[in-house]
Amino acid sequence: xxxxxxxxxxxxxxxxxxxxxxxxxxxxxxxxxxxxxxxxxxxxxxxxxxxxxxxxxxxxxxxxxxxxxxxxxxxxxxxxxxxxxxxxxxxxxxxxxxxxxxxxxxxxxxxxxxxx
Amino acid sequence: xxxxxxxxxxxxxxxxxxxxxxxxxxxxxxxxxxxxxxxxxxxxxxxxxxxxxxxxxxxxxxxxxxxxxxxxxxxxxxxxxxxxxxxxxxxxxxxxxxxxxxxxxxxxxxxxxxxx
DNA sequence: CAGTATCCCAGACGATACTG
DNA sequence: CAGTATCGTCTGGGATACTG
Numbered sequence: 001x002x003x004x005x006x007x008x009x010x011x012x013x014x015x016x017x018x019x020x021x022x023x024x025x026x027x028x029x030x031x032x033x034x035x036x037x038x039x040x041x042x043x044x045x046x047x048x049x050x051x052x053x054x055x056x057x058x059x060x061x062x063x064x065x066x067x068x069x070x071x072x073x074x075x076x077x078x079x080x081x082x083x084x085x086x087x088x089x090x091x092x093x094x095x096x097x098x099x100x101x102x103x104x105x106x107x108x109x110x111x112x113x114x115x116x
Numbered sequence: 117x118x119x120x121x122x123x124x125x126x127x128x129x130x131x132x133x134x135x136x137x138x139x140x141x142x143x144x145x146x147x148x149x150x151x152x153x154x155x156x157x158x159x160x161x162x163x164x165x166x167x168x169x170x171x172x173x174x175x176x177x178x179x180x181x182x183x184x185x186x187x188x189x190x191x192x193x194x195x196x197x198x199x200x201x202x203x204x205x206x207x208x209x210x211x212x213x214x215x216x217x218x219x220x221x222x223x224x225x226x227x228x229x230x231x232x
Numbered sequence: 233c234a235g236t237a238t239c240c241c242a243g244a245c246g247a248t249a250c251t252g
Numbered sequence: 253c254a255g256t257a258t259c260g261t262c263t264g265g266g267a268t269a270c271t272g
Contacts, residue, residue, distance in 0.1 A: 009146070009149035009150050009152075009165070010146070010149070010167075012149045012214075012218070013145040013146045013148070013149040015218050015221060015222075016145050016149075016214050016217055016218050016221075017145050018221060019217045019218060019220065019221035020136065020139065020145075020217065022221075023136065024264095025264085025265090026264080026265065026266095027265095029129040029132050029133050029136075030125070030126070030129045032129070033125035033126070033128045033129040033132075034125050036125075042233085042234090043233070043234055043235080044233065044234075047234095049125070051126075054265090054266070054267080054268090055234075055235065055236090056235090056236080056237090056265090056266085056267090056268095057265070057266080058234095058235095059234080059235060059236085060264095060265090069224065069225060079233090079272095080233045080234080081233050081234050081235080081272090082233075082234090083233085083234065083235090090220075090223060090224055090225055093220055093223055094220055096216065096220075097213075097216040097217050097219070097220040098128075098132050100212065100213040100216040100217075101132055101135045101136065101213045101216075101217070102128070102131050102132050102135060103213070104135065104206075104209055104210055104212075104213040105131060105132075105134060105135035105138075106131075107206060107209060108185065108206055109185060109206055140244095141244085141245095142244080142245065142246095158253085158254090159253070159254055159255080160253060160254075163254095170245095170246070170247075170248090171254075171255065171256090172245090172246080172247090172248095172255090172256080172257090173245070173246080174254095174255095175254080175255060175256085176244095176245095191254095195252095195253090196253045196254080197252085197253050197254050197255080198253075198254090199253080199254065199255090
């Protein structure tokens, strides 16, 4: 009950824009879908699971997801290093929202419509 | 029943990525939210309604939305020209999906979490 | 293993001017 | 009114090499 729920076209666009910015980045969705369902993966496991990603991009996108509060990073202080990544509770909540988008995309009329 | 509903992390990420690509572009959401609810607007009305947009960007984003099947463009052959824009049925369907995203964003824990 | 550090480039975007 | 046409900038991302 604490949020203001009346949106103008502008505030709604801004709100959704801010939300989508969390997902912007060539590899974010790939990372997210590797971690959905409560999975926990090491840096090297993500690197292997996501085809074509470089170490630079992997760490960059992970860092952004981390500061945004979507991914949690856990360091095990040992040699050789071990770092694990998993979704936060809020990050897991993304799943149904992305599913809504996916469902929408599937509804797309394929050919050129006759009318309307 | 015609769609394949089993997703791997990769195919799901690709699917959502493809869907989000329809929304990519600095002004697309602003345009969309002007047109949600079945509203029909002329080029110049959109230009006035969306603060800061240039003619170049407005037409560019509108064209993309049009070829993607989200926006419908209607030309009235008269002088001076009159062109109207409105959402397609599929475009209107975006509304609930974007609402899911917005709701997710509102759920975001604001401060630094104590635990988990 | 899990990162950093550089260099580079395509393409998205903005500013501005012009036109059927 | 509803667009085109140019030009310049900026930044996300790729390639590659190095390190605690």
